[in-house]
Structures are given as structure tokens and as C-alpha cells.
Amino acid sequence: MFRRKLFLLFIGLAVSGSIAGFFPSITAGVANASSPASFDAAGKQGEDSISRFDLGRWLVIDETSHWAPEELETLQRVMQHTFDALAQAGLDGNAVFAGYAFRRGQGEYANNRNTAYAVVNHANQEIVLSDSVLLKENEFFIYHELGHIVDRYSGRALNEQFHMLTLQVEGALALHDWTTVKGFYLRGQAHIDKPEATADAFALWVWVTAAGEEIPQFDDTPEHARPQAIVEVFTQAFNAAFAGE
Numbered sequence: 001m002f003r004r005k006l007f008l009l010f011i012g013l014a015v016s017g018s019i020a021g022f023f024p025s026i027t028a029g030v031a032n033a034s035s036p037a038s039f040d041a042a043g044k045q046g047e048d049s050i051s052r053f054d055l056g057r058w059l060v061i062d063e064t065s066h067w068a069p070e071e072l073e074t075l076q077r078v079m080q081h082t083f084d085a086l087a088q089a090g091l092d093g094n095a096v097f098a099g100y101a102f103r104r105g106q107g108e109y110a111n112n113r114n115t116a117y118a119v120v121n122h123a124n125q126e127i128v129l130s131d132s133v134l135l136k137e138n139e140f141f142i143y144h145e146l147g148h149i150v151d152r153y154s155g156r157a158l159n160e161q162f163h164m165l166t167l168q169v170e171g172a173l174a175l176h177d178w179t180t181v182k183g184f185y186l187r188g189q190a191h192i193d194k195p196e197a198t199a200d201a202f203a204l205w206v207w208v209t210a211a212g213e214e215i216p217q218f219d220d221t222p223e224h225a226r227p228q229a230i231v232e233v234f235t236q237a238f239n240a241a242f243a244g245e
């Protein structure tokens with residue numbers, strides 16, 4: 001797939017309940033009959049049921065949220081990769097993301113402050129995607145939002161484990177406990193926002209291991225970033241966070 005440089009910065013502000021009331025959750029069931037045949041995840045039928053993804057259940061469709069066929073293909077691909085990655089660890093994506101649905105946001109950004117490509121609103125369980133994600137091949141940010149949901153599903157254990165393990169790797173060099181350890185964040189703001197670093201680490205983990213994509217570069221990726229180490233440590237963190245599942 002053609003890759004361009006990925007931009008941006010302020011993603012994934014987990015929108016809190018404050019705006020929940022403006023977005024009634026309308027999770028229209030899109031019957032299989034209305035989905036193109038190609039969305040039936042070719043070749044997936046024989047696999048374990050926990051990795052099976054059926055896009056129809058995951059879309060908000062209303063007056064403002066409507067989807068182009070290629071956008072649905074992107075979502076199908078992203079979610080199948082995510083389900084596959086979770087399934088390797090024994091997790092069922094249908095359980096992890098239960099109740100959530102994608103809303104097609106209008107315009108370039110997904111929030112009112114024009115800073116986010118995508119946001120997840122946990123209050124009404126909507127993941128809002130903007131033109132900046134869907135028209136510009138920036139689907140890394142979809143994985144990022146899904147990472148916030150997975151962390152929440154773990155009761156924040158994923159975030160705790162990831163940052164604890166990065167501290168162990170770097171030991172006494174990590175002086176500032178409130179920041180993400182040097183090398184373990186891909187984008188600037190994640191240095192001082194640990195859940196952001198964790199969501200990016202989840203995105204990178206699926207991106208590299210399940211989607212088979214190359215390491216992404218962002219405008220604000222620091223020189224010292226260690227993507228491979230992020231993936232390795234995140235794998236351990238993920239297994240530790242869900243050890244009891």
C-alpha cells in the first residue's frame with residue numbers, strides 16, 4: 001500500500017462525558033445484505049471465531065454519518081488486523097469493543113477544536129473519524145483510538161504495565177516517573193501523556209505485527225524513538241495485562 005508521511009499530533013483526546021449528549025448513539029444494524037460481498041472477510045471463515053470481524057455491527061449510520069465504499073474497506077481491514085492481533089493473545093475483539101461503533105465525522109477534524117483526526121467518546125461509545133483519517137490514509141490513528149478502548153477494557157492495566165516495563169528497561173535513567181521514558185514514544189505529546197504513549201504503542205503493535213506495515217514516521221517523532229523496543233515491551237505489557245483472560 002502506498003504510504004505517505006503521517007502527520008499530526010493531537011490525537012485521541014478521549015472526549016469525556018461533556019459532549020456526550022450531543023451525539024446520541026445510533027448504531028444502525030447494517031445487514032450483511034447491504035454490505036459488499038468483499039467485506040465478508042475472505043478466508044476468515046475457517047479461523048477461530050474470536051478473530052472473526054463483521055463490519056455491519058460497528059457503524060453509526062444517520063443523517064450525518066454515512067460512508068463511502070473505500071472507507072468501509074479501510075475499516076474492515078483495520079478492524080480485522082486488530083481482531084487478529086487480539087486473538088493471538090486469546091482476546092475476542094467482539095468482547096473488547098462491545099458496544100462501540102464508528103461515526104463518520106464531517107470535515108477535516110474529529111473534534112470541535114480542530115486538533116484531532118479521530119476521537120473516542122467512551123460515554124456514548126463512539127469512535128469519530130474525520131477526513132484526515134479516511135481521505136488521507138492515516139489509519140494509524142484508528143488503531144490509536146482502539147488502543148484507548150483496549151486500555152480501558154483492561155482497567156488501565158495495559159497502561160500501567162507498559163510504563164512499568166519501560167522503567168525496568170531503562171532503570172535509573174528514567175528520572176521522571178510522570179513522563180514516558182525516553183525512546184518509548186512515537187509522537188511528541190506522548191512524552192508527557194502516558195495513556196497517549198500506550199495508545200500509540202498499541203497502534204504500533206497492531207500496525208507492525210498484524211497489519212505488516214512499516215514503522216511510521218510522524219512530524220514530531222523524536223530522534224531517540226525506538227519503535228522496535230516499543231513493540232517488544234508492549235507485547236510483554238499486553239500479555240501481563242491480560243494474563244488472567
Ligand SMILES: [Zn+2]
Nearest residue numbers: 011012013199
Ligand atoms: Zn489518544
